[in-house]
Amino acid sequence: MKKKVLTVDDSRTIRNMLLVTLNNAGFETIQAEDGVEGLEVLEECNPDVIVTDINMPRLDGFGFIEGVRRNERYRAVPILVLTTESDAEKKNRARQAGATGWIVKPFDPAKLIDAIERVTA
Amino acid sequence: MDMNEIKEIFFQECEEQLAELESGLLKLNDGDRDPETVNAVFRAVHSIKGGAGAFGLDDLVSFAHVFETTLDCVRSNKLEPTQDVLKVMLRSADVLADLVSASRDGGSVEESRTRGLLKELEALARGEMPTGGGAAEAPKPAPAKAAAPAPVPAAAPAPAPTDESGFQPIPFTFDGFGADEPAEDLSVFEVSFKPRRDLYAKGNEAALLLRDLSRVGEMSINCDMDQLPAFDKMDPEGAYFSWTIQVKTAKSEQDIRTVFEFAEWDCDLDVKVADSSAEELPMVPVPFDLSILDDGTSDADGDDGGAAEAAAQAVAAAETATNVTKMAAAAARVEKKESQAAAAAAAAAANAANAANAANSAGQTIRVDLDRVDRLINLVGELVINQAMLSQSVIENDTTGTSSINMGLEELQQLTREIQDSVMAIRAQPVKPVFQRMSRIVREVADMVGKSIRLVTEGENTEVDKTVIDKLAEPLTHMIRNAVDHGIESPERREAAGKNPEGTVKLTAKHRSGRIVIELSDDGAGINREKVKQKAIDKDLIPADSNLTDEEIDNLIFMPGFSTADKISDISGRGVGMDVVKRSIQALGGRISISSRPGNGSTFTMSLPLTLAVLDGMVVTVAGQTLVVPLTAIVETLQPEASAIHSFGANQRLISIRNSFCPLVDVGRILNFRSIQANPVEGVALLVESEGGGQRALMVDAIQGQRQVVIKSLEANYTHVPGIAAATILGDGRVALILDVDAVVAASRGQSLRQDSGMKADMSLAATG
Structure with missing residues (x-):
């Protein structure tokens, strides 16, 4: 069965890149535009792994990760953070919120797939 | 979708982000301190950087990176967004926009500009306040020069991984594993790995x-399960196992640590080079069996690897750890089941509420291909015509006036009108993007001429047809340049006149009686009427003894070949005068006027139709043909009296209107509908203003009425007809031609009907049929 990835990113460009990369790699991809939508979609899509951006309107990545981890059903789903910041402080916050790992932008399809494979069976 | 398409999307998105950025900065400039505004500004730059990085647009990334860092200081309240700070930011936004265009269309941005701003941004991020006035080089000219020859841009091209809290992000890749490494240097590492509870929780x-x-590399593994408590004491989500692994590899310790990159903080990890005696440990090196990871479906496969017991045990333990977590989750799920029905109902209600909220928020949009919208508009146009025809035939055939049919028809008419309005509204867009572009022009021109000017905009959300918006930018740009360059005085002169040294240019948009009215006003010196009049006389535009009202003098600036600036500056000169502005506004079916208050500034008022797909026209009869004359061209209509008609030359005639003579143009003759001139006294004269400002009286036989017509391109459906701008279909189903007033007037001057005119071109653009 195809693995299901939920991506949460407010940038149309990045959303499209994620979609193309993940579909090409044989994943099923569900997309949301910000944290609020991400939490809404989460309930229906039951993803195997989540990839989320940090800087988003309405609900940012930190809030979104906390939201997922509070949810009994999804608190153990691997969450990868897409981040341009290489600064440790942001990553640390993401980790404290419950992120599993991260992918440092600039967006690189190979890196993305590697990272997903590292956290999913 | 391929990369090129995504790149296209990226540039589209950049445009939106840049608009967002600019409007946010302007809001901050006006004293808005809402954290969400700062966030939105930050996000805009951040998004551009993110996308640019993916496409390897390094110039863009490095500039955006520094900009973002400075914005982050504002976001975290380390930097107060004062006017001076925002000045730097606004200029940075301009450079960012230029870098985006350069990335899209090729070309480059002046490196000195980029570098200068990078320095300023970096200084801001360090907490150095700008000295004000926006003079970039003034504070530190020496270092700026010293840095100039350096080929490397001031900022590191990529976000360099700085390490403040002991954490080192490591780019990971498996590509090179086991490949070109020299095979000789195999070393053995001993890894001790003890996960903590948090590792699984994340x-x-x-x-x-x-x-x-x-x-x-080749590894042998040993699992320590001593910590596992009795089952009844076990925390299902606890971490009880630890592993000792020996890895024989040509890779470095760093490569091994990279594997634990994500887990590093939630485990005790120790990696060291094993003693040389380590290899003699009674451990069996095993290939690590991955099949257990396939969700238990391939249990059987697990055996055929010849897995040694130690490995199997280790793997089983790992699996247990996994399963324990899963069990816990399952248990939690069972507990939840009872309340699930209630929860589902609540969720449904919440969803409904969300949907309502979504509908309320103005930000909800969809993207639709323009062609589809135009097709819809076109179809609705057909519907309107069809409905009119239906009404007409019912009236003709049904004299008894069955009330139910009439009522139905009336409702149909109302509905079609509503549909038409709604469909037109789809093409309507706020004027905001154009207005936003103007703020940059004000900044640039003001910088160039050394003036300090603030642009105030109002009614940016006023909507108008997309075509109108697209065509508005050019005349508006020209007028803004004029206002900044000529309208507003220099700061010294303003101060001498007792005004605020900072000038204000105000741009407003509003809807008024079915049209959009755009006003551009400045608080400058106003029009110097003496000078304007003298200029017009010098250029032979008016006779030296003309007696003109103030208003008439003001309007002289719209005359072709008029330019008030003594020397043409490279800002507002460019060989384009206000006459061109007026023409482009007229080509959109609009009108422009000016009012000036000496010492207090001038106001330009433009009134434009909301759409170019329909037109307010006067339906007239000429030699048995029905024509539509655009209402915007008509100044007045009059019934000529025999005494007012004067012959002139061979077959020219003039009409005297209020003591001035105006050429009389027989539309029927020009369009070759008839060969003999009609008797003016039997017809109606339409006084029109045409390109170049001259007035003409167009002779038609009769006026049928005034109505809104749907413009149909003649060129797209038939072929270009000289003197005709487009066509329309009237209520009775007949085709009526829309007169190209400018072309007819030009033809009356003895020129043949031209192949093209501004108006015609615009109509064929607007009409889609």
């Missing part, structure tokens, strides 16, 4: 990490 898996480790 979605990491010991088994997956071990699988990754197995890819680094």
Whole structure:
């Protein structure tokens, strides 16, 4: 069965890149535009792994990760953070919120797939 | 979708982000301190950087990176967004926009500009306040020059991984594993790995990490299960196992640590080079069996690897750890089941509420291909015509006036009108993007001429047809340049006149009686009427003894060949005068006027139709043909009296209107509808103003009425007809031609009907049929 990835990113460009990369790699991809939508979609899509951006309107990545981890059903789903910041402080916050790992932008399809494979069976 | 399409999307998105950025900065400039505004500004730059990085647009990334860093200081309240700070930011936004265009269309941005701003941004981020006035080089000219020859841009091209809190992000790749490494230097590492509870809570898996480790080299593994308590004492989500792994690899310690990159903080990890005696440990090196990771479906496969007991045990333990977490989750699920029905109902209600909220928020949009919208508009146009025809035939055939049919028809008419309005509204867009572009022009021109000017905009959300918006930018740009260059005085002169040295240019848009009215006003010196009049006389535009009202003098600036600036500056000169502005506004079916108050500034008022797909026209009869004359061209209509008609030359005639003579143009003759001139006294004269400002009286036989017509391109459906701008279909189903007033007037001057005119071109653009 195809693995299901939920991506949460407010940038149309990045959303499209994620979609193309993940579909090409044989994943099923569900997309949301910000944290609020991400939490809404989460309930229906039951993803195997989540990839989320940090800087988003309405609900940012930190809030979104906390939201997922509070949810009994999804608190153990691997969450990868897409981040341009290489600064440790942001990553640390993401980790404290419950992120599993991260992918440092600039967006690189190979890196993305590697990272997903590292956290999913 | 391929990369090129995504790149296209990226540039589209950049445009939106840049608009967002600019409007946010302007809001901050006006004293808005809402954190969400700062966030939105930050996000805009951040998004551009993110996308640019993916496409390897390094110039863009490095500039955006520094800009973002400075914005982050504002976001975290380390930097107060004062006017001076915002000045730097606004200029940075301009450079960012230029870098985006350069990336899209090729070309480059002046490096000195970029570098200068980078320095200023970096200084801001360090907490150095700008000295004000926006003079970039003034504070530190020496270092700026010293840095100039350096080929490297001031900022590191990529976000360099700085390490403040002991954490080192490591780019990971498996590409090179086991490849070009020299085979000789195999070393053995001993890895001790003890996950903590948090590791599992964050979605990491010991088994997956071990699988990754197995890819680094040949490994032997030993699982320590001593910590596992009795089952009844066990915390299902606890972490009880630890592993000792020996890895024989050509890779470095760093490569091994990279495997644990994500888990590092939630485990005790120790990697060291094993003693040389380590190899003699009674451990069996095993290939790590990955099949257990396939969700238990391939249990059988697990055996055929010849897995030694130690490995099997280790793997089983890892699996247990995994399963324990799963069990816990399952248990939690069972408990929840009872309340699930209630929860579902609540969720449904919440969803409904969300949907309502979504509908309320103005930000909800969809993207639709323009062609589809135009097709819809076209179809609705047909519907309107069809409905009119239906009404007409009912009236003709049904004299008894069955009330139900009439009522139905009336309702149909109302509905079609509503549909038409709604469909037109789809093409309507706020004027905001154009207005935003103007603020940059004000900044640039003001900088160039050394003036300090503030642009105030109002009614940016006023909507108008997209075509109108697209065509508005050019005349508006020209007028703004004029206002900044000529309208507003220099700061010294303003101060001498007792005004605020900072000038204000105000741009407003509003709807008024079915049209959009755009006003551009400045608080400058106003029009110097003496000078304007003298200029017009010098240029032979008016006779030296003309007696003109103030208003008439003001309007002289719209005359072709008029330019008030003594020397043409490279800002507002460019060989384009206000006459061109007026023409382009007229080509959109609009009108422009000016009012000036000496010492207090001038106001230009433009009134434009909301759409170019329909037109307010006067339906007239000429030699038995029905024509539509655009209402915007008509100044007045009059019934000529025999005494007012004067012959002139061979077959020219003039009409005297209020003591001035105006050429009389027989439309029927020009269009070759008839060969003999009609008797003016039997017809109606339409006084029109045409390109170049001259007035003409167009002779038609009769006026049928005034109505809104749907413009149909004649060129797209038939072929270009000289003197005709477009066509329309009237209520009775007949086709009526829309007169190209400018072309007819030009033809009356003895020129043949031209092949093209501004108006015609615009109509064929607007009409889609």
